[in-house]
Amino acid sequence: MGTPGAELERLVGIMRRLRAEGGCPWDREQDLRSLRPYLVEEAFEVLDEMDRVAQGGPWHPLCEELGDLLFQIVFHAQLASELGEFTMADVSKAISDKITSRHPHVFGEQQVDGAEQVLANWAKLKAEERKRKTGKEGSVLDGVPTAAPALLRAERLTEKASRIGFDWPDLAGVRGKLAEELAELDAAIATGERDAIEHELGDVLFSLANLARFVKTPAEDALRMAIRRFTTRFQHIESALHDEGVPFGGATLEHMERHWQAAKAQEKALPPPLSLPRAPVSTLRLGVPHLEAQRGFWDSVATTLGWSAPRGAPDTACYDTGSVRLVFHGAERPATGATFTLEAPSTLALIRLRQVMEQAHPGSVVDSSDARLTFRDPAGLMWEYIPFAG
Template sequence: MSASGAELERLVGIMARLRAEGGCPWDREQDLRSMRPYLVEETFEVLDEMDRVAYGGPWRSLCEELGDLLFQIVFHAQLAAEKGEFTMEDVCRSISDKIVSRHPHVFADGQVKGSEEVLFNWEKIKAEEKKRKTGREGSVLDGVPTAAPALLRAERLTEKASRIGFDWPDVAGVRAKLYEELQELDEAIASGNRDELEHELGDVLFSLANLGRFLKTPPEDALRMAGRRFITRFQHIESALRAEGIPLGEATLEHMERHWQAAKAAEKALPPPASLPRAPLTSLRFCVSDVAAQEAFWNAVAPLIGWQAERGAPSEACYGDGALRLVFTPGSAAGSLSGAAPSLTLGAPSVRAVERLRVALEASHPGAVQGAEPQRIRFRDPAGLLWEYTV
């Protein structure tokens, strides 16, 4: 059994113990209805951590929140098992069978030309599965939860319809439709009719959701991040007014707008959201024969792993991650310390980060890469130091 399989079995066992005689009184009192709020809460906590990671935050907290969400799934499976309905094993088997069945181009001899054909085949296979179970194919739009956030649901509805060809040919058509809906909203605003306002505003929001899908920018995510920015900027206004001794509610709109613009300017001065989390390093100081060569090499590499150049002695090249420092100082070549270059390991935040560094190194320093695998890359710098960047 794999390590992940063993840990899942352990979690299932813990859940069974919590629900058994002599287990936890609170866990034993729960049912499907009482657990609904916790499932929703844990889902949104995962989304919060995903947003933080997207802005350069650490991955560890996301790992913990995913564990909390997994616990909810195990909890619900335990409730079903107690009633003889299904077990966690059935849950795993069901999704595994579904994924294999809907990817014949991976697990069978099917062929596809691209991701669009994958989605088309997915809906076709899904309809066939439903017909076997219920006797009818159902609608392509089935499966979009009615309880999902409305903006997310709008995007998913248009995405599902697009899988069978009901879609605009290009983004220009989507943008023109949005303009049309905005004109109709203006007419509703002029009329003042409440029903028309709701109708036309809904059409505008639906068109915006569809535009977000075309731009490959999920509107639910975009709006959630806009909300985060609004909170940050508004709290900046509140702090600035307090510092000026102006009671909240007594500042003019123009005064608050100045602070709002200052908050926006501060946001733009921050590193881009795509910057990578800093990589951990244990060893700090090395003597090298050519500090200038080291400096040229690391000036290119450091930004790619979340480090930055720092001020050191005139003859040194220094780099830091905010807590630790890597210092290259003149002296004997690092590779001659014991007949072989020492090897150091940097922690990569993702497989994508590993690939990004490999591509950059092969372009800027041919020959530096000593070996590459999907989850790690080994490279040598001008001083002979051997580095490993790994997930």
Template structure:
């Protein structure tokens, strides 16, 4: 259960105060000895531990452990901010303020009163333009759209991010078939290089194949780095099963035949398939939900008031439609006859995910005060209400 009595600001200030105490003259000797160079491995280690916990959560692991690892990573950020403060360079407030200012300036469709955008692709395109404008103000040059991808990032991740950034200004394949065709072309060229025996040519063509695979991964929205990490996880689990079975059978180390190990490998694969599915899986992105409504003005008035409370933006005004969204989901209401009929046995209920139980309670109170005719019902952390078009909505946490 989320503790709503503690606020992010107060707890972050407490962490900053603890860090200052650790670095004080009478603080912790180890913390006092650290500098930017010595902290590098710890920052990387904590970031990778967060990534591991993200993977575990995806397979039904504990969100609480994930929370703890995020705290360890946050401590590294606070530690670096303290070093900056001691030198008079910047403080933790500057770090938080800078990213807040950046997010506001790069989301004019949310904070700038410019109205909505037509989906996530337009958001990314606008982001690239705004970054270029920022670079020009700072350096006098727009620089490259590829700037900002760390050279030290894992190569597969970097390849995918580079192609993504290039796509934001239109440098991209037109469709999935073209991307897949390019991969086939690169595989043919790799086969030719292998046949030639030229090591330089093999390395060159293998690099092109891996780059094409990373681009394909971006196109099908299955990050190559994540996919490979999960494949490594499966390989490790299966191979350790082989080792365990060979030890149980008394087979001396290194003396098992390939056919023997392959049998155990296949058993491990079958065991994986027999396991229950993960408790949580990433949701597929939903672009647009479109409804025809009989009374568009009433629907617009209702959702114009409700959208800000959900953290949604309102689309550009149009006489025949009204749109609202949060960057991942867009809901459009169009003038016309109602297009949603309740299925047999009950009403269609559309569920929106709430960030917390407190958010559910706040929205329920707001609807009760401003829109008493919605038939809003709050029960067990789940809010159900009806809009003017008769659509039934549910607002609840993912665990509600």
């Protein structure tokens, strides 16, 4: 497993090769303008995987999508490097310098009292940076992209304003403001005036975004998850109507509502994930001298790893990892001399497996830390359990 620095250097080298004479024709044709949609697309794919993780999904696909997003950053840095503007090293140095300077309570002598003071200091430090660069402090609202989704932008603007004290003192005030804006929207709807409705509806949405900030539930995330639920439920309706032979557009609202409520009930009935994502292993078939002892050991360990134990031949012990099948079979001598690596979906999974080892198989753990668990099974085979590298 390489270090982050070494792997980043490797990626920069790959990008340089792709852009060089004799490299990839497509990569050589790209410029900042043509790469814009890919950057946005990769960022949204990262968000999709973050949502799946939040719902109990595996972490590794998020690792892959973060890699795709990082590739876009390296691509842009390579374009700048070819023009003599800056390099990937300059990008890394700039953000490292910025983060260090904005955390004097970590990298300096400053003392803070909680996260709120950290944010207030952050705003002051940014203003000082702007003044050094431009001669003016600028606005505390600077830095929120105008192209960002509107709900996200509204929340970030209110957050920035709060850093200099422009904020409601408590949640009750925010909730009261939302009620006030809703009443004004009702009055505008009663007039039927389009401009007035748009104005008041905007105020309601802005107040909702501010409320989301107060309850620490980002409005953009909440809406995105609501859209996911709507899509799942509506597709359930479509599937149910198709199974019933109802022609397209032929169902009544009451009929569709029944299926909608059934979809909601089905969501609530789904149990939370009971196991962590399966851990991949690059092993096929191993001979062991004491098959029953091996089976007894791995029957308990496999459950913790999320593997299944399909029935194989009578003289084998089989475990399905989700990608390959691990098969132990009888042999006069154990297949020792190698260490097999399993990839843990999280540090929590590593801790959980260590607990199983210590309780069910005392003495099997050879080495243990927050980043690695090494254990030996009854056949003398060595195994490492390591969290995914992000």
